[in-house]
Amino acid sequence: MKPIKKIALLHDLCGVGKAALTNMMPILSIMGIEACPIPTMLLSTHTGGYGLPATLKIPGSYIRQCADHFKSQHVEFDAIFIGYLGHPDIIDAVIYFVEQFPGTRVIMDPIMGDHGSYYRNFDDSYGLALRKLLPFADIILPNLTECFLLTGRPFQITGDHRNVLALCRELQAYGAKDIVITSVPKDDCQKGIVLYEDQAFLYLGNGEMLGEYHGTGDAFDGMFLSKLLTGHTLLESVQASHAFVCACIRESEKYTYPEREGLLIEKTLRKLV
Template structure:
């Protein structure tokens, strides 16, 4: 029996700007989880606030070969995390990877848009292709925008968080997964969280007005995955992740530094040790 849990992270590697793997891996490590990165795309920086980064797309064959090698070496994982993929071309390879570990929990964050629209390098064809991954997921972690993009519905935002419920039911047509939906407004709460588990619908609000930083979603994902692998419930994992991200934001707000450098997770990580 392994002394620590092990997770495969299929996500982008963003060298400067603290996002993606660079946020998730230290959080998982501090929380006692072995993080095994399988990069889907390499970037010199994240794409917010920096000029066009150096980019190298990882071939789908690499991801398939990783899966084959791990199977040959009898390497197994306690969870597989699917994050930013960057291109339609590797989706089938990601599915192949998942299929080699059929009994492994899959957490899927369909990173492709925010604020009601796709990121500039994606369009509706990408959203449609991403739906192919939904049947393999045990839990999905979209923001509100990505919920709309996955369903193909026109984006709308109101103060009534119950409007998310039809989206949850629509997404459930693709698979029997639980959902954690971020950036859901309600009345005076700008960014709350909807938890949809076993057809139970719960809203978690935040009374504070907090600044936005690059990499908060990845910090949330890293803590959520850590707590889930430690045996906590979905609700407990969401609450811990929400609290951690809020603490990181509050710490970041103490300093005057370029926003593009992302969330200051380092100082907050010390509290977890």
């Protein structure tokens, strides 16, 4: 019996500014999960607040060759995470990667936008391309904006959960299975979470007003994967992830430093040991 779980992370790597792989890997490691990075894009910094970063697109051929190499060496994963891909040319290669590991649980965060619009380097063609990945994912982790972008609907901030339920059903029609949606407002809660599991709809609210930091979603994803891979339910994994992110934000708010440096996870990580 293997002593630890192993997960493949198809995600971007930023040199400065805590985000993506640099946030997820330490969380997974300290939680006892072996994190295996397969970078999809290299950036000198994340894309918020540092100007235009130096970037290098990882070609799809590299992703395919990684899959082939792993298969030839009988490498197995307990899960595959699909995160920030950066360019649509790589999507077919990601599908190829997933197909080489049939039966492996796939979790996807379709990172492409927030606050009602695409990030500056994406447009509708990218959202349409990402939709091709939905049938391959067992769980997707979009924020509310990304739900609208995946469906092609115009964004609206709504506290009416019948609209969110309609989004979930439309995403299922495109092939999605279980869905966790973040940043869903309702009443006095601006950052609630929706779980849509086995067609059951659940809203988790939080009346606490907390700040926003770069890398928060990656911290959420890292803890979510850690809990999921150690046998926790979808609800338990979401609750633990939310609690961890809130703890990181509270710690970050104790200090004055440039927003672009992102979420302070280091001090909170020590409390997990």
